[in-house]
Amino acid sequence: MSAATARLEFRAVTRRFGRAEATVTAVEAVSLAVGDGEVVSLIGPSGCGKSTLLNIAAGLYPPSEGEAYVDRVRVTGPNRQVAFMLQKDLLLPWRSIRENVEFGLEIHGVAAAERRPRAAALLARMHLADCADRYPHQLSGGMRQRAALARTLAVDPSVLLLDEPFSALDAQTKMVLQQDLAQTLRDTRKTAFFITHDLVEAVTLSDRVLVMSRRPGRIIEEIPIALPDRDRPLERRRQPALGDYVARLMALLDVVHAEV
Amino acid sequence: MAARREDRITGSAGGSLALLVVFLAVWEWVPALFEVPAFIIPPASAVWDEFVRMLAKDRLIHHTLVTTATVLVGFALGALLGMVVGYLLGMSPRAEFVLSPYILALQIAPKVAFAPLFIMWFGYTVYPKILVAVLIVFFPVMVNVLGALRSVDPDLVNLARAFTATRAQVFWRIEFPASMPPLFSGLRIGATLAVIGVVVGELVGGNTGLGYLLVFGEGQANTAMVFVTIILLTVIGIIAYVAVIALERWVLHYMPSRSLETV
């Protein structure tokens, strides 16, 4: 990936936590770039600093060393070019689903007259048109996560930062949402940085998979996925070559020998 | 489904009503059976007669209204102060750290013990009563607001911040609404405590309010009068409590209904 067209880029990013003797180095010298329209997955053992990288990209805290860039602008704080989505849906219980989807737009100062149609279109795309006026507790886990995805897309970010967005869902719901996400990413030509522990998910959704080492996290491998149908993960799942990719990732993560 | 639920509710309301009738009957006749004298437990009918007499002769309505108004003002001021201080301390952890030992000490101090002091300061006016109520309502409200702000999911705050929310936006769109359920638990407690605060203030000094009638009835050895006063004070407490619950239901309409049912 050439840095010239990168939507998201980390240059030698190191992040430490704590001070003096008790410092923990979460990530060390991480450099990577995600190109326009590309979907890149990041996998690695628990605690290796994946979420830390995502928070740095979102501008929630600065790197200890190195820089992050979004749309070739250095990240110095929260910015409108990115939007993130976590394993938790983070829907506000006192807002209806529609109001939740409009949340980011509201913060960005978009007028109500403009927010309404945008939210309505996204709710329709996420099959939530009938639920617009309901409250989060009235929805299933899968529907709530769809609403969270709609909220993330509503601000029309250059880069979507997705931190294990489907890991709390049951297997079937997860596959349906993966399919919806992949099609949405294709239709909107969005760039996405996707953190996951699910190796099959990483392979079926991505153009490339990056593998991190145990803490302090570094990128130890980059695997381009040369499979068709990136926009149709359900199709990709049936590819015989999928198993080879997953086996390779398992070997890299040393899944068999890793202590839990 | 809905019909059956309705049946259950009317059924249990009927049960409560039947229980009230039984209770009144027991109150009326059982003490007499055991020869309990009327100056210990006056029968229900005697308490009713005393109530009617007090309405006519003792300006009962006036005293009840004075106490109710004092409770209202004390509760409103105490709740407001508790909210303001709670939100201010919640937004500045350093101020909370500096003030927390004093807050704890004041919280442990029995607030009603301040009543004589306030009367020494302000005389036999309405102010010491309001002040006791303010003091007693203040703490549960403030502590609940503070606790609510401390326990707001940091990921929610980060979500708003990542959308470039300002500090004020984080407060008004995340922290303030997130603090509503604990705030209302504090207000419920405060509503009943406000009555206690005002009554203690009236007991200690003055010549108006139900607390005064309580002392007066005691001085006259008029047990029925004391009963009437206690019942009216309870009614004021219930009305205050129910009003808070109604407000809570309206504000927290988005919550699953089961979580609001606990009384």
Ligand SMILES: Nc1ncnc2c1ncn2[C@@H]1O[C@H](COP(=O)(O)OP(=O)(O)OP(=O)(O)O)[C@@H](O)[C@H]1O
């Ligand atoms: N705010 C913080 N203060 C101190 N240490 C932190 C903080 N955030 C993260 N860490 C530490 O940094 C390391 C990396 O954390 P991070 O959340 O990025 O891991 P992760 O790869 O996302 O893990 P998981 O796969 O379990 O989500 C961990 O050891 C964690 O304890």
Ligand SMILES: [Mg+2]
């Ligand atoms: Mg993580």
